[in-house]
Amino acid sequence: MGSTITLHHLAKTYPNGQTAVCQLSLTIEDGEFLVLLGPSGCGKSTLLRMIAGLESISEGEIHLDGRLANDLEPSERNVAMIFQNFALYPNMTTAQNIGFPLAVQKQDPAQVESHAASVAQTLGIDHLLQRTPGQLSGGERQRVAMGRAVVRRPSVFLMDEPLSSLDARLRARLRTEILSITRRTGATTIYVTHDQAEAMALGDRVAVLRGGILQQVDSPRNLYALPANAFVASFVGTPRINLLHGTVHAPVDGVMTVSLGAQQLALPYPLTRDHQMLRVVQGQPLLIGLRPEAIRLAEHSRATPFERPLTGIVEHVEFQGHEALLHLSLGGQQADVPPQPSALAPHLQSRWSATALIQRVLRRSGLFNRRPLSPPGPDHFPTPAPIRSGIGELVVRDEPSSPHRRGQHLPLLVDVRNLLIFDHHGERISPDPTRTPEL
Structure with missing residues (x-):
């Protein structure tokens, strides 16, 4: 016993x-x-x-x-x-x-x-x-x-x-x-x-x-x-989560988008409740987390309703035996896990998370989905910025016999249901966009 x-x-x-x-x-x-x-x-x-x-x-x-x-x-x-x-x-x-x-x-x-x-x-x-x-x-x-x-x-x-x-x-x-x-x-x-x-x-x-x-x-x-913060998200998982600087744009009568520097991800309509929470943090600096399995190559397949296009430039191919890891440049900015302020300690163990606070704001404000002027088009692949030095800010899984080489432009599809979004302190804001929590 x-x-x-x-x-x-x-x-x-x-x-x-x-x-x-x-x-x-x-x-x-x-x-x-x-x-x-x-x-x-x-x-x-x-x-x-x-x-x-x-x-x-x-x-x-x-x-x-x-x-x-x-x-x-x-x-x-x-x-x-x-x-x-x-x-x-x-x-x-x-x-x-x-x-x-x-x-x-x-x-x-x-x-x-x-x-x-x-x-x-x-x-x-x-x-x-x-x-x-x-x-x-x-x-x-x-x-x-x-x-x-x-x-x-x-x-x-x-x-x-x-x-x-x-x-x-x-x-x-x-x-x-x-x-x-x-x-x-x-x-x-x-x-x-x-x-x-x-x-x-x-x-x-x-x-x-x-x-x-x-x-x-x-x-x-x-x-x-469902990591509590960016530190947990980056510490758990192999290969490590892709963590990028980003911003949410939510026009009153337009499509809500998540900007990743030179490229954007348009969120599907109607918005889930977790995606609605992002209206409150629009324009603020955020950290966008993407697990490698949330991204796939789109060379020979069509997008699902929840997938949005990106284009990456291959900077490095890492052979792992059972798979290959493609290091891609998006023209964005890779993010590091924010330092932990000592004053945050009581907050981390509190039930009053950023998600709960945002839900309260939404409940009182009466924000709701508005039909966008034009639905997002999943078939348009944006053009990335020129190749930068380094090994890229995005890691994607590929077959071990991957034919891809450095400098190649690759069309990608991102499942926006799997976006993990953190505030600039690293605390999770959007934990699970596929779930519709009660407000």
Whole structure:
């Protein structure tokens, strides 16, 4: 059985004034596999060590199954921690390393040996029981570290980037084993990583941190499709989301368009409610997010009612084996993720998002769809600006046998239902234009 872990306004500030974790509140359910995801230095490992009792708490509370755990010793929390560096005893055999937690509890040596052998068999290392860590490969040492954690039958597993030092093929195999073991034991698991592919593959939910602040916690699917802000959108997904500077133009009796510099995307009529929200931010600097799968080549196919044309100039073809990535120039301006103001921290965890505020404005203003003077024409492909230096501001997927070359003009079709639109602070404005929320 696992434990429910509740973090209430948890914070960690070091004596030099550096804040590692900022007012973080989160509940991890019994038996859940939660992944803490974020770049190096964002506070993931610090948070994990606070839960384990290895790091003091500056503010807030930790509850384990409803019991306040702030002052509990690590040994009293029934948690097992697996570190990046394995932390095995070099002078002990595999059997002794796995059985060490039970030996410390002064259990019967025969039972310790039996439990260690059983766990080693589950992990596929029972033939290595008499070897020392120096005689094992990296993957084998990681299995021993996992075995030492599993043998205690803890209610909570805390894993701090346990696979980061292994090669990609071995990481993929051990991910499956970690998931299998935690599911079988029923333990609640918190797994720290900076690898978004690992997070998406493992987590029931993923919590994204940036600068010690919780940005979003959600299922992998929702995290990808409905990111809370531009940072989450850019951190999750391979290849990275296309993020461009843009502006919304909404004439009273004309077609609403999203400008991407030298080219424009005309939104279809009638507008969805989420597209209507864009009237409030027309003329303001925005960030326009497009996943690579929202864009396709239009050389041999017609546009659907929700697709709009663009033209790109090939600047670079990146061969990936199973696909090719085309780096295209649109004549627009590629955007970076905005810095995170410290004052934004309470706002990010508030239910009063920009989307909710805009919905309130629309409700009071009575704005509604107006028929455009002329419907947008999906068959006209605009002319991009001349080729610029660099590798382009747009990435599009293509077949691995792609014949396209640098300097070639390509017609593109963009599904405007998949536009992700953020304000200049990076907060999401238009989350899901295919959905019609109640106002």
